[in-house]
Amino acid sequence: MRMLVVLGVLAGALSSLVNGAVVVTNVKVRVMERTGDKIFEQSVEQPNTLESVPKVKASTPLVVTFSAQDQEGKALRLDQAMVNLQHTETKAELALAARAVTEGSYKMDITRKDFRRHFAAAPGQYHVALVLGSFKNGGAEFEVGNIEMAGGNKTQRPTSVTYGPKSEIHHRFSEPQQMPNIIVSLTFTALTVAPLVVLLQTWTGLGVNINGLRREMAGSVVFMALIAAYMGLAVAYWVGLKLFPTLAYALALALPTYLAGQHALSKRIESKT
């Protein structure tokens, strides 16, 4: 239901304008249902403002009525009759013209359509003031008070670019992989090493020995050392050595290993025959 908010200010006492010769009287704020029932009504007398903050819904426009006179009490024809509404948070200002109803009497009323256009996207508390002026009599400002424009949804202005620091962005790094407990790793390591131990024990039991080492020391030890060096080279590659240096070292070890192997194996065959 459309409700007309009629904001008229009836002033019992006449309030004088701040400066110049413009005197504002009969300032009235009224909120009414369309049926005529009054929801809110208040008069404003300078230097006071509205005693309470009337809540104006989306369907309840605002009407301000007032009278303007010169200092002699004669009705004044204003060249500037505006109702200034300033959002108390954003400081956005809007000035709406008041029309002359009769000589010296003015009214500003916001229809539902105007309310939707100006206030639906920017609800909140507004400070209302009358800003009046005349070429003959100068200017004047009259503080009315605060009103609450409610019922709309604050809308974000579409992608407005503002120059200034932007919010910081911190990259969220991947969580390191969860590792099993080290006790589990050590247990399986022991299980992995166990067969080697069993093998060596079994060989010892079977009489496998290295008694021949004393007979053929030089050649076979060198050969074994070079084979161990190849194993070491593989470990070094795993730890950090790059591929091509590894291949170079392997190539360097190849000839000595071949010659040592030839010597050791031929000695071995000779010792068997």
Next chain:
Amino acid sequence: MRLGALLRTWLAFSSICLPSASARSVTGDRLLVLVPAVEAAIHDYSIFLDSLKRRGFEVSIRDAANSSIVLHIDGDRLYDHVALLAPAAKRFGAALSIHDFIHFVNTGGNMIVAASAALSDFHRRLAAQFGVEFDKHGTAVIDHSHYLSSKVSSNHTIVAASRLSHIPAVLSPPLLADEHPTIYFEGIAHNYDSQIPLLAPLLTGSRSTYSGSSVAVDRPSLKSTQAQLSGRSLGLVSIFQSRSNARVVFSGSSALFSDALVGAEHSTNGLFINDISQWAFQEKSVLREVDHRHRLASAAPSSLQPDHYRVSNVINYEIDLSVYYENKWHPYIADDVQFEATMLDPYLRLTLNRTQVPKSATVATYHGDIKLPDRYGTFTFSVNYKRAGFSSINVHDTVAIWPLRHDEYPRFLSAAYPYYAGSFVMVAGFLALCAAWLWNTGPTSKSSKPKSS
């Protein structure tokens, strides 16, 4: 009285001349001033024009209709700055078009465009290209509460404006510190598009300022609830900085620059036009990037910039910034210089820290130790610095972030101990087998003795 008036004029003259005596523009000194009539302009704007000459500009004052005026020859600008002080001129030069002026700005030229209530359509269309919409013909800025009340008949149209936007890059400290500056303005209002970040209002109307007809009989009866161009939405002077860092100032009043208003009672016009002309002609608030570099944080400061980085590397990024004012470059001091690492979307945006600036330095260095994202790809390292009134800085480098090499992943994990042990066991077993084969000797005595029959 006469002595008082002379003293006020001298103070206004000195406020516009003395602080700016040594300011030189970064972009050049060739200034073209277009006026309705040269002789009258030299008289009406003598304080402003003399201050420009004292600041080192080569001022060429020409009639707006002078057919020899051109802005470019063979693609090169003939002037570095243009001041249009002929608001009623319907054309400039022989055939200068709006496109010529826009091209002038696009090629780095700076402008001051002054209007008045008798604004021509040429100016309207020119201003519209920058998002500035001047009010209708026949309107003027009016304020029945704050106006110049002197022997100069104003009809409330010489308003005393005081609502300045807080833009330290444009306005000098004395003007910012003044709680109630008095800037006399006689001209036309404009609407500015607040959605355009390149455009900013500098001087707007106070609550009682509005745009209307100054002649009562011409005043149309307004419909109630019709929104009025007034207050904060009423632009008096606006600034525009293009993406090429060229600057344009739109003033709804050419009288703002006149001797009459500069020398008026309590006027701060002198200080104001000094500030806006210094800003417009790039004598201050010009930022530049001197150098920037990045390297691995673990590398020596003198090391070369690498071709690429690896994921999660920690890098050190530095950028040197300077700002120009008072005729020389100074270190630019700020706490909001931000670094961005972007690959389609920004992955990182961090505020850089400022290194201690030595007294004699002309640059301020901003640095940051930054851990790169754990994503590989082609990133852009950028510093995109845009602030109201300052030149914009946009520095970017394209950098490759590579994935880790096979041997750069976390290694020797506790979960892999069994596998390491397995490999070593195999190596040890192989060596044991070799040793056994080479050095094993058969069983002695009992088994080798033949059996006796």
